[in-house]
Amino acid sequence: MIKDDLRNAAHYVKSYFRFREYVQNYNDGIKTLANKKGNNIVFLINFPESWNSVKSVYEAALENKKLNVTVLAVPQISSDIAKLDSGVVLRSDAYEFFEKNNIKAINADKGNGQWVDLKDLKPDYVIYTRPYNDNYPEIYRPYNVCKYAKLYYIPYAYSMLSDSMLLSVLPENFIFCMRKVYLANESRKIECEKVHPRYGRAAHDRFEYLGFPRFDLYQFDDSNDISNKKFTIAWLPRWTAGSAVDKHKGSHFLLYYKQIIEFAKENPNVEVIIRPHPKMFGHFIANGVMSQEEVTEFMNTCDSMDNLSLDSNKDYINTIKKSDLLLADYTSLIAEFFMTGKPVVFCDTVDGLNLEGQKICGSLYYADNFEEIKEKIFRIIDGNDDDYDKRQQIIKELLPSQSGGIGRSILESIINS
Numbered sequence: 001m002i003k004d005d006l007r008n009a010a011h012y013v014k015s016y017f018r019f020r021e022y023v024q025n026y027n028d029g030i031k032t033l034a035n036k037k038g039n040n041i042v043f044l045i046n047f048p049e050s051w052n053s054v055k056s057v058y059e060a061a062l063e064n065k066k067l068n069v070t071v072l073a074v075p076q077i078s079s080d081i082a083k084l085d086s087g088v089v090l091r092s093d094a095y096e097f098f099e100k101n102n103i104k105a106i107n108a109d110k111g112n113g114q115w116v117d118l119k120d121l122k123p124d125y126v127i128y129t130r131p132y133n134d135n136y137p138e139i140y141r142p143y144n145v146c147k148y149a150k151l152y153y154i155p156y157a158y159s160m161l162s163d164s165m166l167l168s169v170l171p172e173n174f175i176f177c178m179r180k181v182y183l184a185n186e187s188r189k190i191e192c193e194k195v196h197p198r199y200g201r202a203a204h205d206r207f208e209y210l211g212f213p214r215f216d217l218y219q220f221d222d223s224n225d226i227s228n229k230k231f232t233i234a235w236l237p238r239w240t241a242g243s244a245v246d247k248h249k250g251s252h253f254l255l256y257y258k259q260i261i262e263f264a265k266e267n268p269n270v271e272v273i274i275r276p277h278p279k280m281f282g283h284f285i286a287n288g289v290m291s292q293e294e295v296t297e298f299m300n301t302c303d304s305m306d307n308l309s310l311d312s313n314k315d316y317i318n319t320i321k322k323s324d325l326l327l328a329d330y331t332s333l334i335a336e337f338f339m340t341g342k343p344v345v346f347c348d349t350v351d352g353l354n355l356e357g358q359k360i361c362g363s364l365y366y367a368d369n370f371e372e373i374k375e376k377i378f379r380i381i382d383g384n385d386d387d388y389d390k391r392q393q394i395i396k397e398l399l400p401s402q403s404g405g406i407g408r409s410i411l412e413s414i415i416n417s
Contacts, residue, residue: 022143022176029146030179038124039068041414042149044140045105046074048097048314049278050129050156056216056407057127057154057414064411070121071105073098076135097314108140115139123149125414129156131174142177150179152414157332158212159188160357166191175206180417182410184212184335185398187354210413211406215399217317218340230271230307231324231381234337235260238329238348239277251280252329252347254289259370261301264308270381273319274302275311277331325380327373335360339395343385345376356398363390 041061043054061069073095098105108116115137118126126149133141142151153174161169170192175181183189189209237253253276264272284290302310311319316333320326326337330348337344338360346364353361365380365387367373379386400406 019176026146026177040123041125042070042123043127044072045094046076047130048094052214053129053156054154056213057411060408060411072108073105074108125150127152146177153178153181155184158184158335160353162354163191181207183209185356210409211400213407215403216406232271233325234273234323236328236331237276239280271307273311343380
């Protein structure tokens with residue numbers, strides 16, 4: 001224990017000096033804003049798939065007539081964009097998403113390398129949903145914004161990986177600038193406070209668990225009437241190619257996609273929706289796992305079939321609500337599907353998962369090959385969901401009592417911090 005404490009202390013000192021400019025910016029901002037109670041809240045979104053993580057917080061903010069609410073849609077910067085002042089017009093997936101869904105938003109990209117100045121919005125509170133500085137233009141990176149606004153991070157995913165991944169999913173150069181970090185479950189809060197207590201004496205105030213706001217979106221919804229539709233399976237293959245290319249948990253896409261096609265052909269009474277991770281095809285092509293021609297052929301096959309489709313919508317919630325069964329490798333979306341009470345056939349292991357991840361994924365139907373997958377699917381179609389009661393018990397354990405009001409609780413925490 002003493003060794004762990006010494007190691008953590010040494011790491012904190014090293015990190016502090018490495019990011020001391022960020023820490024200074026944060027401390028200066030806190031001093032300036034310490035007694036300021038403002039009304040301007042900005043949701044800074046650069047990854048549209050993360051919108052559901054703050055949607056109920058946003059809706060609660062709109063209901064609060066004292067708040068001025070702004071959504072700033074920022075292009076997601078990637079490592080292959082070396083210069084932002086070259087006049088290149090960046091595609092803003094976030095802004096396109098908000099336009100499509102009639103959500104009022106400001107396009108951060110003014111063109112010709114010019115950006116909307118966040119200071120002009122006079123923000124008191126700024127909410128981030130992606131914890132990676134490199135994904136933002138310099139002007140919107142937390143170490144600059146924290147000098148004049150209080151910053152908050154609401155995670156885009158439910159945390160089920162163990163603390164071995166903590167510095168990857170919560171980089172210190174991002175966290176050092178946050179006023180509050182709202183965590184999706186109790187395990188991740190404990191990990192942040194105990195395993196990495198390097199954020200100073202304010203660690204216990206900085207990390208907070210009030211529930212996962214996405215769970216609000218599944219409450220009191222009666223739109224899942226399946227009596228007049230085909231039994232629907234959603235398949236969520238992981239984006240990583242496996243140990244040959246990646247050190248992370250691998251995808252079963254390459255192993256099963258041809259069998260999935262045949263399954264759909266042989267079972268026209270079943271609808272199959274394939275929703276790969278947004279990075280998957282690009283990652284496979286970049287690493288020589290699949291060719292562009294193979295990807296195109298697969299997409300064309302999906303387009304040609306009545307009961308097999310490729311879901312590329314930025315908002316996946318309708319797919320989750322529509323589906324009767326989930327087939328998946330490891331993905332944080334399992335937690336959301338699990339909380340609906342519907343069955344999951346899991347093609348991975350619980351290795352490397354935290355307590356919540358082990359409880360959830362350890363209670364799923366496990367399949368090690370496609371024959372086992374089909375056997376599980378057909379049993380459930382026939383009404384034999386043997387583990388239904390076990391899932392319900394775990395849902396009661398893990399779903400916060402305030403579910404349906406998680407976003408409102410987080411908003412209150414923000415404006416009172």
